[in-house]
Amino acid sequence: MKPTGARVRGVAARLRARHYQGITSAEDTLLVLAYQQGIERQVAIDALLEAHRGLGLAIVRAYARPQMIEDAALEAELGIAAAADRFDPGRQVKFSTFATYHILNRVRRYCVANNWGIRLPEYAAYRAFRIVKILKAQPEATNEHIAELLGLQPENIADSRRIIESEFFSLDDTYQPGGISPIEYLEADQMDTLAAMISGEESASIRAAIDRLRPNHRDYILARFGFDGSEPLTLEEISARRGISRQAVHDALIRAMERLRKELSDEAS
Numbered sequence: 001m002k003p004t005g006a007r008v009r010g011v012a013a014r015l016r017a018r019h020y021q022g023i024t025s026a027e028d029t030l031l032v033l034a035y036q037q038g039i040e041r042q043v044a045i046d047a048l049l050e051a052h053r054g055l056g057l058a059i060v061r062a063y064a065r066p067q068m069i070e071d072a073a074l075e076a077e078l079g080i081a082a083a084a085d086r087f088d089p090g091r092q093v094k095f096s097t098f099a100t101y102h103i104l105n106r107v108r109r110y111c112v113a114n115n116w117g118i119r120l121p122e123y124a125a126y127r128a129f130r131i132v133k134i135l136k137a138q139p140e141a142t143n144e145h146i147a148e149l150l151g152l153q154p155e156n157i158a159d160s161r162r163i164i165e166s167e168f169f170s171l172d173d174t175y176q177p178g179g180i181s182p183i184e185y186l187e188a189d190q191m192d193t194l195a196a197m198i199s200g201e202e203s204a205s206i207r208a209a210i211d212r213l214r215p216n217h218r219d220y221i222l223a224r225f226g227f228d229g230s231e232p233l234t235l236e237e238i239s240a241r242r243g244i245s246r247q248a249v250h251d252a253l254i255r256a257m258e259r260l261r262k263e264l265s266d267e268a269s
Contacts (some may be wrong), residue, residue, distance in 0.1 A: 003034035003044075012040075012047040023051040028095035035084050045081060052080050052099055059103050063111045067247045075110040079103035127152070128160045209263040217256035224253055 011027050028051075034044040056076030064072035083099035108126070127150070134146055143157040150157070210218055223241075226232035235253075239246045 003030050003037060003039050005040050008034045008040040008044050012043050015047050015051055020047070020050040020053070025094055027051075029089045032084050032087050032089065032095060036087075045084060048084055049077055049080055052096060053077075055096060055100065056080060056103050056107075059100070059107050063107050065111075067245070067251060068111060068114060070248075071114075071251075072107050072110055075106040076103045079106035082106070124160070127156070128164050131157065131160050132164060209260055212263055213256065213259055216252070217259050220249075220253050220256045221260060 007030060011030055015023060015027065028048070031044040031048050033039075035041055035048070056079065057073060060069055060072045060076050079102040080099050083095070083102040086102075087095055087098050111129070130150060131146055134141055134149060138145075143154040143161065146152075146157045147154045210221060213221070220238070222230075223233050223238050224235075233241075235246050235249050238249045242249065
């Protein structure tokens with residue numbers, strides 16, 4: 001069926017009426033062709049994203065740790081959009097099957113890249129990730145058995161298991177009685193640096209860069225560092241005010257700081 005604006009809007013309306021459940025192959029094909037041909041493009045991709053959100057979340061939950069789910073879900077949506085861009089209806093493959101590959105690729109890469117405190121080569125991190133999944137299901141599995149399952153040499157498995165079993169400290173650990181965590185120590189150093197800059201000659205440019213941030217990023221930085229004249233808040237205080245976990249606050253603050261650094265870098269160049 002050739003996509004037209006009316007047909008695309010009609011399919012989107014019917015999917016919305018049934019809460020995006022049970023999308024058919026014909027509906028998938030119409031929406032994908034509309035997206036590729038620029039016919040009600042936003043309506044088409046919004047409907048596809050909603051209709052296949054469950055598929056994306058199922059993959060995310062299989063790979064992502066709890067604190068990574070929100071960002072991994074965004075990667076899943078990017079995978080669905082990539083699949084819509086590349087899908088060929090003439091290949092006799094269901095869109096959901098085709099999309100699964102792209103969602104898996106995006107989500108797996110994200111999880112592998114963000115699952116380690118020390119950055120490992122992607123192949124090493126992914127190998128370790130697969131070994132962990134096997135060990136969860138078969139705790140007594142030997143290196144030889146795991147090697148056979150993965151098509152690797154036992155010495156490769158031994159190397160990966162040494163990485164997995166190494167003890168790394170957590171940035172949330174308290175390193176002295178009544179003390180602060182390492183991440184708060186690092187943030188305190190960042191706060192001192194930014195506070196010095198904002199009260200010095202670079203004050204105007206720093207404030208301008210903060211003002212250019214998205215409201216959510218700006219609010220986190222102002223709350224954590226007190227640059228709006230208020231007292232700086234701890235991660236726990238921000239967590240309580242926003243009704244989210246401390247880890248979620250920490251992750252959001254890191255993203256906000258990265259955006260601020262980029263704004264300052266772009267201004268300098």
